[in-house]
Amino acid sequence: xxxxxxxLPAKLINGGIAGLIGVTCVFPxxxxxxxxxxxxxxQHLYTSMSDCLIKTIRSEGYFGxxxxxxxxxxxxxPEKAIKLAANDFFxxxxxxxxxxxxxxxxMLAGCGAGTCQVVVTTPMEMLKIQLQDAGRLAAQRKLLxxxxxPSGPGGVQPPETPRPTATQLARELLHSxxxxxxxxxxxxxxxxxxxFSVVYFPLFxxxxxxxxxxxxxxxxxxxxxxxxCVAGSTAAVAVNPCDVVKTRLQSLQRGVxxxxxxxxxxxxxxxxxxxxPAAFLKGAYCRALVIAPLFGIAQVVYFLGIAETxxxxxxxx
Numbered sequence: 001x002x003x004x005x006x007x008l009p010a011k012l013i014n015g016g017i018a019g020l021i022g023v024t025c026v027f028p029x030x031x032x033x034x035x036x037x038x039x040x041x042x043q044h045l046y047t048s049m050s051d052c053l054i055k056t057i058r059s060e061g062y063f064g065x066x067x068x069x070x071x072x073x074x075x076x077x078p079e080k081a082i083k084l085a086a087n088d089f090f091x092x093x094x095x096x097x098x099x100x101x102x103x104x105x106x107m108l109a110g111c112g113a114g115t116c117q118v119v120v121t122t123p124m125e126m127l128k129i130q131l132q133d134a135g136r137l138a139a140q141r142k143l144l145x146x147x148x149x150p151s152g153p154g155g156v157q158p159p160e161t162p163r164p165t166a167t168q169l170a171r172e173l174l175h176s177x178x179x180x181x182x183x184x185x186x187x188x189x190x191x192x193x194x195x196f197s198v199v200y201f202p203l204f205x206x207x208x209x210x211x212x213x214x215x216x217x218x219x220x221x222x223x224x225x226x227x228x229c230v231a232g233s234t235a236a237v238a239v240n241p242c243d244v245v246k247t248r249l250q251s252l253q254r255g256v257x258x259x260x261x262x263x264x265x266x267x268x269x270x271x272x273x274x275x276x277p278a279a280f281l282k283g284a285y286c287r288a289l290v291i292a293p294l295f296g297i298a299q300v301v302y303f304l305g306i307a308e309t310x311x312x313x314x315x316x317x
Contacts, residue, residue: 019080
């Protein structure tokens with residue numbers, strides 16, 4: 001049977017819709033992940049994901065959990081669109097002989113998808129991390145100021161530091177460092193996203209295939225959802241050490257007595273030496289909780305073919 005013509009615009013739209021829905025649902029957990037990963041030894045403001053979210057609501061209000069969401073919602077559409085569409089594109093061209101893709105070819109398609117997406121992922125993560133971590137740094141400054149003052153009602157509260165917007169951050173980075181400023185941590189992002197896609201896409205494809213009623217038919221939506229959740233959380237935990245390093249490298253502001261890093265290897269060495277190997281798993285369960293529904297939702301939207309229906313690209317039954 002001849003391969004169906006891939007409609008790239010429809011796949012881009014599907015990926016974008018999926019990203020918008022997924023990010024809206026899981027962003028507070030992603031904020032907790034960033035703040036937990038940026039905590040260094042002796043400066044722990046948060047003990048767990050729930051503790052972080054509770055303290056965030058108390059100090060910054062409910063919408064404090066969505067700091068940096070605007071950046072993600074703006075850029076997640078092209079990011080997810082590129083990731084999902086690129087994987088489909090590479091799978092399509094690697095299977096031109098009509099045979100089922102081998103595991104190696106599935107991994108190559110995932111590798112290509114992960115490499116393509118960092119064009120958008122790196123600046124998106126760069127801006128998002130600054131906005132997400134601003135509340136942690138403000139809380140740390142307030143705590144240290146309170147500890148330094150003598151007890152009593154007469155203490156002077158430290159002035160609130162204005163928090164920059166994504167537009168201000170982008171403008172400052174472009175002015176001071178050029179386009180390279182937005183791509184700080186590119187190597188670490190590649191080391192996270194390429195292995196993630198190499199693990200995720202083949203695992204999803206094989207899990208999803210288990211639920212196919214017959215050859216050539218789509219799996220039920222709940223199978224796609226569960227396959228996306230399982231594959232996403234597995235890949236997320238597998239690459240979490242690289243995500244910790246990437247988060248640290250992309251954080252421009254440091255708390256008191258926190259290490260600074262000159263590059264990927266320097267960051268890895270200092271985390272290992274000062275915080276131990278367990279530090280590389282910081283935020284792993286948060287990341288799994290973010291990625292699982294994010295990719296479950298993405299795959300359901302993607303495989304339902306919403307864009308194909310809207311654009312009239314599929315024949316009506």
